[in-house]
Amino acid sequence: MQIDINTENSILIITLKGSIDSKTASEVQQKVLEASVESDNVIIDLTKVDFVSSAGLRVLLMVYRQIKSKNGKVILVGVSEEITEVMEMTGFINFFEIIDTVTNALSSF
Amino acid sequence: MxxxxxxxxxxxxxxxxxxxxxxxxxxxxxxxxxxxxxxxxxxxxxxxxxxxxxxxxxxxxxxxxxxxxxxxxxxxxxxxxxxxxxxxxxxxxxxxxxxxxxxxxxxxxxxxxxxxxxxxxxxxxxxxxxxxxxxxxxxxxxxxxLVFEDFDWETDMPLETPIEDLVVYEAHVRSFTKHDSSGVKNKGTFAGIREKIPYLLDLGINCLELMPIYEFDEYEHSKTNPETGEMLINYWGYSTLNFFAPKSGYAATGKYGMQVDELKTLIKELHKNGIEVLLDVVFNHTAEGDHRGPTISFKGIDNNTYYMLTPEGYYFNFSGTGNTLNCNHPVVRSMVLDCLRYWASEYHIDGFRFDLAAILGRAQDGSPLNNPPLLESLAYDPVLAKCKLIAEAWDAGGLYQVGSFPAYGRWAEWNGKYRDTLRRFLKGEEGLVGELSQRLQGSPDLYSTRGTAAGINFITCHDGFTLYDLFAYNEKHNEANGENNNDGNNDNFSWNCGWEGETDDAGINTLRHRQIKNALTILMVSQGIPMILMGDEMGRTKYGNNNTYCHDNDLNWLNWDLTEKNADLYYFARHIINFRRNHPVLRNKDHFRNSDYKGTGYPDISFHGTQAWNADWSGSSRVLAIMLDGGHAKNGFTTDDTVYIAINMHWEALPFELPHLPEGKSWHVSVNTDMPSPYDFHKLNSEPVMENQYSCILGPRSVVILLGK
Structure with missing residues (x-):
């Protein structure tokens, strides 16, 4: 799991690469929450994420909730068709805001 | 901190x-x-x-x-x-x-x-x-x-619909959407059902009963049919591997281990749309078979606790499948209770239908108990307090408890006598008018102290013929099951309307459709809880096979093209289901009193025939009409139109004299199954006034519903 964190217009852009599963989930959670101390507005780019497991979806939701609770905003971008479908079938999709690209996500803040 | x-x-x-x-x-x-x-x-x-x-x-x-x-x-x-x-x-x-x-x-x-x-x-x-x-x-x-048990239900909770207001639809997860014609993306899965929620809403049902979804092994007892080369499997799933685990193969996300979330998402969506979820649960036996069967779990953990054993240490076989779960052993009883509590609380399940539930009332030596502790525990359990508990009140060991199942004021049961009476009456047997009237009233002869809601009325279920086949086959045709047509029930009370199987004869096909409409109509106007089998609303056939437990093919998969081929049936079914749901007079909780306790001038129910106020109870009669007074709807707690239902199962048309309505009210036609589609019913609230307010002709083998308003 590779986690890159950049800031643009004081919006955090967190780019994940690899699989988010039980092996990587806690690292993702920790790093994203640490970074979100800097800004409450977060874009999580999943373009290079090939798989999100059950534990991975839970971590995304936890991160999402924690940032929301600070009145922040989280947007997922680059969610593959397969991951979108899994999120639909398991109900997770209802909790997230999903936008196709980072550029579009940036302009939504 | x-x-x-x-x-x-x-x-x-x-x-x-x-x-x-x-x-x-x-x-x-x-x-x-x-x-x-x-x-x-x-x-x-x-x-x-x-x-x-x-x-x-x-x-x-x-x-x-x-x-x-x-x-x-x-x-x-x-x-x-x-x-x-x-x-x-x-x-x-x-x-x-x-x-x-x-x-x-x-x-x-x-x-x-x-x-x-x-x-x-x-x-x-x-x-x-x-x-x-x-x-x-x-x-x-x-x-x-392991599974994550942190699903976010938001505000969802079990719906707690009064049981008498339910219209139950019995379906098999895979069969419902596996056929290409279903048009869903994830065929044969929980996610597939979710895509069909709009259909269920259009049909009008408000309760989905799922055939077993506990994990089972579809390969159990699998074999090849020597004649067709087809693989025969444990398709229906009435053989449990584990009572707490949902079937992974029923989830599109099962390959990722997310079946729990997918199933919960389905239930949450069904609830959002007002549809309850009942599970068909099989606590009478497990997949471990008898002494020759595999050791998977219970057998190797504590055989003596989990199974009913003969004095010689072999397995009692009250289930017909090799072993019998020892349900009234205190440890097993706790497990069953833990299991149901888990499904009620973690999955928000609205109720359970217990397969071969008479077994749950047997002692450890197999003898029937007067006061079975398991059934009592379930009835009084605080977590299950609002769940529907429904028994299939018989078993394969000869115990038949329809009407006598230990109910503790809670248990309802599949009314097998309703099915048998209706089938025999519909095929034209005489001497059944008295019994039919009991079934229409919610079987007070069986449930005198338990009310109408004790009985789940059904004419067809997964076991036996579909409704279409009930009027297309005199005999079962189970050759495809690979047992030389020896399996499956022989007492089908069916009638092929003049030709065995498919035919081009327009007269026969018209009669079959009319019989299906007759059956659906009587089912939907009977007091008690109606249950229809998946596909009966569109004339589904299994080609005369009355025991398709082993087929992963078109014999079980619902062909959705039938909604067009048999559009008349679908429109009719949709109407009659919605008719029931719109008329509280059909949904009493307690039995009729046969009196005018509201002072409307009419008793809550009255019986008629070709002559008003004079039903023909004689042995050769095949006609009955009942009038349900709208002033006594829901046991007098609300008001409704007066509903008059006339049934003629004679092969000739007969005139029925109509009871008089009070001043200012007149008879309107809602249903006449003798009329060709689309004149077989009239939309809710736009029923036309009858020209003749004094009598009405019922065609051969047909049913009429009139509204007095």
């Missing part, structure tokens, strides 16, 4: 180590594997084992990565518990080895070479995708797994 306090709990730290795996004494309750901070708590019961070993696998690995025998000090009574630290919740598979005596005559069949699945496992691996070819050499084919 709170978190640091938690960290100081001493049970968050291991005390033992084995091959680098850290563990400590666990908590006895709850049984099963429970995620706890830093680890997993394992707890299991066995009354006769000498010792117990926890076996841990990495998901899919052929061999375990470690085995930890429970130290003697971890045993409390007959339970073994331990917490193992730093396990990967998602990739862990676990099981147990039990060392103990192999003394079949004493009831013990321990075999420590076998790795046993946890009776309390919340997910089972090994059949992750439907019909994925198994590894037959797997030393542990049905593996216990």
């Amino acid at each position: 709170a978190e640091s306090n938690f960290d100081t709990r001493i049970d968050y730290y291991p005390t033992h180590e084995h091959e680098g795996i850290k563990y400590r004494r666990g908590h006895v309750l709850p049984f099963g594997a429970t995620m706890v901070p830093n680890g997993v708590n394992f707890s299991i019961y066995s009354s006769a084992a000498y010792s117990c070993t926890l076996v841990l696998f990495e998901k899919g690995a052929p061999q375990p990565y470690t085995e930890i025998t429970f130290p003697e000090e971890f045993r409390i009574g007959n339970t073994y518990s331990m917490i193992v630290f730093d396990l990967d919740f998602e990739t862990l598979e676990y099981g147990y080895r039990m060392d103990g005596p192999f003394e079949p005559e004493a009831g013990h069949r321990f075999d420590k070479t076998k790795i046993l699945s946890d009776p309390y496992a919340k997910a089972i691996g090994g059949r992750d995708k439907w019909m994925d070819p198994p590894d037959w050499d797997n030393i542990y084919p049905h593996r216990s797994r």
Whole structure:
């Protein structure tokens, strides 16, 4: 799991690469929450994420909730068709805001 | 602050180590594997084992990565518990080895070479995708797994619809959407059902009863049909591997281990749309068969506890499938209770239909109990207090309890007598008018003290003919099942309307459609809870096969093109279901009093025939009309139109004299099954006034519904 964190217009852009599963989930959670101390507005780019497991979806939701609770905003971008479908079938999709690209996500803040 | 306090709990730290795996004494309750901070708590019961070993696998690995025998000090009574630290919740598979005596005559069949699945496992691996070819050499084919139990239900809760207001639709998860014509993306799955919610709403049902969804092995007893070369499998799933785990192969996401979330999402969506979910649960036996069957779980953990055994140590077979779960053993009773509580609380299930439930009332020696503790426990359980409890009130051992099932004011039952009376009456048998009137009233002869809501009325269910086949076949045609047509029920009370099977004869086909409409109409106007079988609303056929338990093909898969081919049936079914739901006078909770207790000038129910106020109860009669007074709707708690239902199962048309309505009201036509579609019914609230207010002709074998308003 590779986690890159950049800031643009004081919006955090967190780019994940690899699989988010039980092996990587806690690292993702920790790093994203640490970074979100800097800004409450977060874009999580999943373009290079090939798989999100059950534990991975839970971590995304936890991160999402924690940032929301600070009145922040989280947007997922680059969610593959397969991951979108899994999120639909398991109900997770209802909790997230999903936008196709980072550029579009940036302009939504 | 709170978190640091938690960290100081001493049970968050291991005390033992084995091959680098850290563990400590666990908590006895709850049984099963429970995620706890830093680890997993394992707890299991066995009354006769000498010792117990926890076996841990990495998901899919052929061999375990470690085995930890429970130290003697971890045993409390007959339970073994331990917490193992730093396990990967998602990739862990676990099981147990039990060392103990192999003394079949004493009831013990321990075999420590076998790795046993946890009776309390919340997910089972090994059949992750439907019909994925198994590894037959797997030393542990049905593996216990962990699941996350943190689903976000938001505001959802079980709907608690009054049972008498339900219209139940019995469906099989895979059959419902597997056919290409379903048009859904994930065919044959929980997600597929979700895509069909708009259809269920359009049809008008408000309760979906799912045939078994507990994990089962579709390969159990699989064989090849010598004539067709087709594989025959355990398709329906009435053979449970584990009572807490949903069937992974029914979830599109089962391959990712997310079947729990997918099923919960389906239930949440159904609830959002006002549709309850009932589960068909099979607590009468397991997939382990008899002494020749496999050792998967219960048999190797505590055979003597979990199964009813003969004095010689063989298996009682009241289920017809090899073994019988020992439901009234206190330990098994607790497991069943834990299981149902789990489904009610974790999955928000609205109710349960118990397969061969008469077995649940048998003692450990098989004899029927007067006051079966399991049934009593379920009836009075605080968690299950609002759940529907529905019994299939018979078993394969000859115990038939329709009308006498121990109910404790809670239990309803599949009314097998409703099915039989209706079938015989519809095919034209005489001498049934008296019995028919009981069935229309919610069977007060069977449920005098239990009310109308004690009976689930049905004419067809998964067992037996579909409604279409009931009027297309005199005999069962089960050759495809590979048992020379010897399997399946012979008492179908069916009538082929003049030709066995499919025909081009327009007269016969018209009659068949009319009979289906007659059946649906009587079902929907009867007091009690109506249940229809998936596809009966569109004339589904199984080509005369009345026992399709083993077919993963068109014999079971619902062909959605039938909604167009038999559009008249679909429109009619939709109308009559919605008619029921719009008329509270059809949905009493208590029985009729046969009196005018509201002072409307009419009794709550009255009986008629070709002459008003004079029903023909004679042995040769095939006609009956009833009038339900709108002033007594819902046992007098609300008002409705007056509903008059006339039934003529004679082969000739007959004139029916109509009862007079009070001044200012007149008769309107809602349904006349003798009329061709689309004139067989009139939309709700736009029923035309009858020209003739004094009599009405009923065509041969037809049903009429009039509204007095």
